[in-house]
Amino acid sequence: MKFEPRYTEENFNVPEQHELRDFFRLSLYLLGIVFGLYIVLGFAAEKIAERLPPRFEAAIAAHFTGKLDDSAFPASRDYLQQVLDRLVKTADLPDFQYKITVQEQEEINALALPAGRIVVFSGLLDKLRSENELAMVLAHELGHYAHRDHLRGLGRGLVLLSITAALGFSGDLPGFIAPSVQTFSLKYSREQEAAAxxxxxxxxxxxxxxxxxxxxxxAMFEEQERNTPALFSTHPDSxxxxxxxxxxxxxxxxxxxTVQPLPAKLPFAEEVSPQA
Known part of the structure; x- marks a missing residue:
């Protein structure tokens, strides 16, 4: 006996299936939910960050600064601290003890951690050619403190982590959502950098x-970012x-x-190992 498959006739009880269309529709719904929560809760996190008392920020800072090596590059660190202190005297900033830490890392970057701790990488110091350039770097990081950007970023990160956990993604957003949220976050970061x-x-x-x-x-930053599209950069185009x-x-x-020259090439020669 030969089997002849029979297909369900079209009727009201058996709807027509469009799996791909349903997938895209549900994906858009999920993306909208994630964006909505991220924007609303992120805004709330920013407002909380703006009003966070210094003692709470100091408690948060302990988790970030406890493992930093404050003994590295002592002479360079002391010089950077003098430049930083000069800037702090004329700045309207939250009431913290602003302190420099120099870390041996080739990355051309500096970081503003909670409660006034600024980390400068040796790779950035190696590229500087005047004290005025150094002052601009440190003043930029102070700008993040003045605008509470370091806490805003932390708050938004916690919001995103909470959303992914609540949606059951084990800390990671699905591949079709992550790029959209990351691009939105990068744009937000670039606005903060421009203000700083x-x-x-x-x-x-x-x-x-x-x-x-x-x-x-x-000019130095332009050289470094030639291979990084502006869309995927945390900083605006140099x-x-x-x-x-x-x-x-x-x-x-x-x-x-005329710019003020550096006392010597940074990091100072006596602090750099022969292998560096």
């Missing part, structure tokens, strides 16, 4: 009396950053005088 640039320029001008050297820093600051210098009529 403006804060830094204003502070350097108040501290040094001119804007000389403030723009030189970005050419845009330099032009944005140049426009502000022009509007304010700030002079650009």
């Amino acid at each position: 640039d403006i804060f830094a320029l204003d502070l350097v001008v108040r501290s040094y009396g001119h804007a000389g050297g403030a723009l030189d820093l970005f 050419r845009w950053r330099r032009q944005n600051l140049a426009d502000r210098i022009s509007r304010e009529g700030w002079p650009q005088k």
Whole structure:
């Protein structure tokens, strides 16, 4: 006996199936939920961060700074601390003891950790050519403290972690959602970086009396980011950053005088091992 398959006739009890369409529809719903929660709860986290008392921030900082090596590059660290102290004197900042830590790492970067701890990587120091460039780097990190960016970022990170846990993704968003959320977060980060640039320029001008050297820093950054599309960068395009600051210098009529040289190449030679 030959088997002849019979297909269900179209009727009201058996709906037509469109699995792919249903998948995309549900994916969009899920993406909308994640974005909605991220925006609403992220906004709430920002407001909480703005009002977080210093003693609570100091308690949070212990989890980030407890394992930092404060003994590395002592001479370079002392010099950076002198420049930082000069900037702090003329800045409107939260009431913390702002302290420099130098870490041996090739990455060209610096970090603002909670409660006033600034970490500068030796790879960045190696690229600096004047004290004015160094001051711009440190003033930029102070800008993050003034705007509470370091706590805003921490709050948003905790919000995203909570959302993924609540949705049962074990801390990781699905592949079709993660890129969208990451791109949104990067844009938010770039806005913070641009605001910190403006804060830094204003502070350097108040501290040094001119804007000389403030723009030189970005030529080095441009060289480093040539292979990184702006869409996937946590920082704005360096050419845009330099032009944005140049426009502000022009509007304010700030002079650009001779830069103050570094006392020696950073990190100081006696602190660098022969293998470095």
